[in-house]
Amino acid sequence: MVENILHRRSLDASASQNALIGRVLREYIVPDLYPFAIGLGMVGPALLAHGTVEQQEEWLRPIASGTAVWCQMFSEPEAGSDLANVALSARQDGEEWLIEGQKTWTSRAMWADWAICLARTDPNQPKHKGLTMFAIPMEASGVEVRPLMQMNRDAHFSEVFISNARISDKWRIGEIGEGWRVAMTVLAHERAGGGSRGGGDGSARGSQLPSWIADIQTLNDLSSIQREDISAVYSHDTVSRWTSQRAADEARVSGAPGPAGSGAKLRTVRSYKGRARLSNLSAGAHGMLESGHGYIEVMTAPSMSIRGGTDEIQRNILGERVLGLPGEPRLDREAPWNESRKGLL
């Protein structure tokens, strides 16, 4: 996505050249673009699809150059998997909007300059329809960020409390009531992921042993069972990478990421968990220690199949949109949100 943005304002690269740049980058150990991933991978593409020319002029260049860090304020205490249940309200007041409510699981919120924020502008509409997307400057008065401590002792997620923040209507992204559509674009790019993270660990070149396998090798002589486990994860990893590349190429041809991103996310999570488990168990009793092999990975692994859309949500997307299976019954689809929000059953 770096490439898309650069392409718009400076490099005249074609879609296939973009794909090539991403692929080559993944073969090398290059700096982690984590702080910039939301801007580069999700907000940038969403602005290209839904933003005004003025908004693109204002925000894309700082995203591409890394001078503006973005975060994504979607989830709320009552709106996790059920994202369309967001309650944070935005009320129009002339040329401004009054924002009031709470977001949670907002990664990078502590250092972000801007947030892309899904808000409820009409509580009398069914839940998907009364939503609007905004860009909110994190330094606006009334925005308070409180870090959430996770079980791996990391605190990159935050709760964000907003009380009576005033923001300009020119920071509204897309039409009023079209927030869900913008959110879907953002999420499709999140699932497609990939290129915005920068490089890989160098292992995609194929000529060198992936670092996680080399690591396990230093611990002990590998038993035949360990070799089998390692080979299974490595093969899964490799096929997963090829499949993601194919999905990314298809997305570039069609102009938007499709449901294939959900499959890619499921596979990536499985690889991560497999690597974490193998590294940690290979260390034997020592793997129990906080200083042990794979500690952070084991502590982080359960969150991988939750963050960015749970495995269950990804499988629903695949079931309904790829396989064409009947959808889950959705009782609250047509009911006004202010009646359905606390549950209809």
Next chain:
Amino acid sequence: MTDITTVDPLITETADRLLSQTCDHESIQRAEAEGGAPEIWDAFAETGFPWISISEEAGGSGGSLLDALEVLRLVGYHAAPIPAAENGVLAGWLLGASKQEIPSGIATVVPSPGSQVTGILSGDEVVVTGVAERVPWARAAEKIVVLLEIDSTNFVASIDQDLCEVKPMTNMAGEPRDTVSFNDVKVAACPAEPGVSPESFRFRGALSRSALMAGAIEKMSQLTVTYTNDRIQFGRPVAKFQAVQQHLVWGAQDAALARMAAETAAREANRGDALFEIAAAKLISNQAAARATKACHQAHGAMGMTQEYPLHHLSRRLWSWRKEYGGDAEWSRWLGEVAVAQGADALYPLITGGSSTLR
């Protein structure tokens, strides 16, 4: 005289009440931050719980091994941040079996002495040298107990903690697992009674962990059922979704499986050696812990990953205990070797009859 096949209900009721009063989310968090919870240990010790299964003549609280393991199950259930397993079922057992005094403070054990610590006989003393890793709560202990095999005889060394160098380390759950250096420490040479060996010690360690793990998996399963019934998404409690119910069933199955395996092993161990049952129980607990933590975390969603919600007290303990006193590979290999040695015709009798067919 305690009935050796049933648990004294008074013990379990009292232990359950005491632990639920003392081990709440805040006290467990605090114990992790401060490296121990002396006030919880003191309340636990006041009732004599840490010395159950050690005879009163030896300075213990009496009661059977079955009682002690049932208390350990409750310790696991409440994620109690105390060295209950080390003090009684492990260190207390070794001290009792070598006719040594049971200290009033905490006694802990070196979990895998053979490869790390050595002893040399010098008159009626043993000189202990080496560096022991992953010693539970060594920093808080009065005595550090080591089982040493010297010239084919097993000795139990009971060492004053202040004669050792203790470097604080922690396991994934933030429980103390310290590195202890013994620099030519001299203690009385006390031989262990027959039946006490590095092998039987390892089995006993695995038995203690199976009991703790059974309790922790059960609590984790209960927490998950409660949470998913309270959490509403898409207009209904998430527990109403089949995909979530599948996770709940895994949690409940594994809780039942681990408890059954731990109780069977405890009952057999109370009668005599129970090698097959203990090996099977530890392997089953290890595997159940892996599946159940996965299912319960997934059903909790992001909330289960936070420090403020108590799921991690249980899951991190399970991931740690899973690797203590034998991981999956060690017990799988042991069970496999026994089954192969007995031959095909003995396999079914081994599965149904257990350790009694090996005697």
